[in-house]
Amino acid sequence: MVGETVSLKRAGTVHKGLCPFHAEKTPSFIVTPDRETWHCFGCGEHGDIFTFVMRRDGLDFREALTHLAERAGVELSEHSAREDRLRRRLREALETAIAWYREVFLQARQSDRARAYLAERGLSDATLERFMVGYAPNTWDAMSKRLRGKGFSDAELSGAGLASPSTRGGVYDRFRGRIIIPIRDASGRAIGLGGRILPDADGPKYLNSPATP
Known part of the structure; x- marks a missing residue:
């Protein structure tokens, strides 16, 4: 096409x-x-x-x-169209977040430690580029604000596993201060994210998002 x-x-x-x-x-x-x-x-x-x-x-x-x-040559029902649209939006949100996390990893000074850590582990730039490894800044809503600006709703961010509902209303970023590793299915489509915390930081070593439909 x-x-x-x-x-x-x-x-x-x-x-x-x-x-x-x-x-x-x-x-x-x-x-x-x-x-x-x-x-x-x-x-x-x-x-x-x-x-x-x-x-x-x-x-x-x-x-x-x-x-x-x-x-x-496929006949669509209204129900299947709605489900397809939801799946597409969630995956689009994931891909948009992956691209932004990658941009932060490459350009932001706050990701210096992440880049240094991965270099020490022997991971080449080519490998990091191939897997679109990124970095989530250690803020509560930087990613959410960026994706809202791209037209995604809080419900879509939550549905994609990128954000969690806040008790104060709205959402906050699920991943903060973590190396981001996209998780893909056999066809290469993004279905989730894995977040690895940096050494000496507080919190669980690994944090995964729920898989999207």
Whole structure:
């Protein structure tokens, strides 16, 4: 589907091409077939086949789902459409959080200890990049604020296992001050996160999110 719009060339385990959503001369649009996801490092757009069709054709989710179902010869019920939309949103929230945790890991000074610790353990930059290892800052709501800004609700953040309900109302980040390791299923789709605390820090050594549907 993406290849019908973008001329893609294989580059290792991914495919590269010019982003269809902004003008560029150097390819920064990446498709990862194993994960069934795409990401543009130029404009920051990313998602799965549903978000691609929505963005390309100006459709809402229901319209994109109907379009793809018709292409595949699948008949949809209203109930299955709602469930599919929920699953897609939770996985999209996970992928968005993974990308942000990775950004924090690479750029934030507060992740210096995490980078040093993983280097001491012998993990190469290539390995960390391959598994999209990230870092959750030691704050109560930095991730939640970021994803709310991307249009995700507190209910979706809780459903994706990224946040927990607060007794004061709203939610707080589940992972704080931890190295973040994405958990994926056999097809490469994100289904959860694992958080490893840094040495000498308080709290359980490992913390996992519940798996998404």
